[in-house]
Amino acid sequence: MATSEVKTGDPGIDPSTGEFRVIGQGQTFRSVTEKITRIVLTPRTPLGWFAIFSVAGAGATMLMVAVTWLFLKGIGIWGVTQPVAWGFAIINFVWWIGIGHAGTLISAILLLFKQGWRNSISRFAEAMTIFAVVCAGMFPVLHLGRPWLGYWLFPYPSTMTVWPQFRSPLMWDVFAVSTYATISVVFWYIGMVPDLGTMRDRAHSKFAKYAYGLFSMGWRGSARHWMRYETASLLLAGLATPLVLSVHTVISFDFAVAVLPGWHTTIFPPYFVAGAIYSGFAMVLTLAIPLRKFYHLEALVTERHIDNMGKVMLATGFIVAYGYGMEIFMAWYSASHWEAFMMWNRMFGPMGWSYWVLVTCNLAIPLTTLWSRKLRTSIAYMFFLSIVVNTGMWFERFVIVVTSLYRDFLPSSWGTYRATKWDYMTFVGTLGLFTFLFLLFVRVLPMIPMNEIRMLLPAAKIKAKATAKAGD
């Protein structure tokens, strides 16, 4: 641990821009490479890693128990029933997939907008996307009742000569989510290939050399390769951008095309997408803040990143607020008795408390405080806020699913919803699985894209050249 160069001078503000630096001062190509590879290539795993890993592993084990019991008994062990047939499973599905969206936003949309600051956080945000989609994808399949027949969702020539119904948004979901998962994995892996080459060249143990050598596919940094690589990255980013918007749009269609009061609205697609990004950035912060502290990455994930993520959350939070406002407005403006009752019931009915949790966590706390730069760059406050927003966004999905379903048109068909311990075990279990996978990722793969960080360093500037391009 002879890392003298990573300690930066405390004022992390660049005098030329007045902004926080994207990368701490005094970093060189070699210092960032060493910094990032050492986390992975060290033979000693930090004790704290083991501690969290075992807790997360226990959570993942609990998920396995819950799912095993589900397979044995059927979804009767969950709280879902009529009229609330979509309980925790769909809430968690939407919540998890929404979290994933920030990863794609950071890696794809911010790449297209040439937001250099994203480079530090793009890799682990993408990893977060993949693990969130893993957790998300599990829920609809478990919710099928007979999950082992999940392959019926796909069009294949079966002996029953039955084919799927392509007019259903649930069917669209299958394609949206499976495409999203595939493209996210490909984008993540392709982005990692040059860094795996670095790992291969810096590894000491034979096994690590073989493993990284195999997965880096013989990357050697040829200029021709880089050009094609950059083109492919841009194209993948350009493809992932409409994809990520379409995924949550399609998920919102699951609700929006129904005739049920509370679901029958056209605001859902943009409002779902904004909510997804809102919660996703909150989750990136939840992960980034402990990571930079634990692995001493303050020079690479700086206050600038925290600040910018706070700004994105502020913007998307207001879109979400507009969505809530529009729901209330339409409940009145539609002049539909059922819509008006639904909204009254959502706010003041027996489950009204959940609506106020949502308003507190998603609107009252973040949208009043995120204006302050002081608070946006306060690490402790942003960590607290990220937890608040994640909670709020979970309750948003709870409100949408449960409070729309439990009291629909006829009072004789009203009911209520209570999650069982199996619901909670499955949900908490996916949190464990997510953390478990994320910790494995942090331990064996470079969590910050080294090749992209190198581009941000002052040494990457090409000097004394008449034909230099404008810009950076």
Place this chain on the structure above:
Amino acid sequence: MPPREGTYGLLAEFDTPGDLIRAARQARQDGWRRLDCYTPYPVEEAAEAIGFHRNKVPLLTLIGGLMGGAAMFGLEVWISVLAYPLNIGGRPTYSWPAFIVPAYEWTILFAGLSAAFGMLALNGLPALYHPLFNAPNFRDGATTDKFFLCLEALDPKFDLAEAKKYLESFQPVSVVEVQY
């Protein structure tokens, strides 16, 4: 590829991207064609310096995307109209607006896969062995912080002693001969 013998090329090492680009541009101007730059991060100017301006990844992506979209749309139409028509309240079986979403997703899926795998294929990857890995300074530097220019022996102008002298005129950190 049949095993080759002898020299693959000469590898000059530079400390900064600027030095590399000056050398590469000059070499290209002096008529070198079999040459390549190796950098630890994408340096657009390096590719331009060696005369590599266009690549076929966008074309492959376009073809892949069109094929994916057409395949899914065709599948949906075939299923809904011919293989398994469902009469729901007399609505048309060819309800194309509903088919757009899966077709759109498959357009993206196949375009993305074509971009990724097309890029790898055009780069000739995976290629776990490459003569450059034999150079003593290549693996420590090329993926970390050094910039390399390689003049390949396949170039008609290549003559070991001449080329070495030529590369040394750019004042690189070192010039090494790379064996197959």
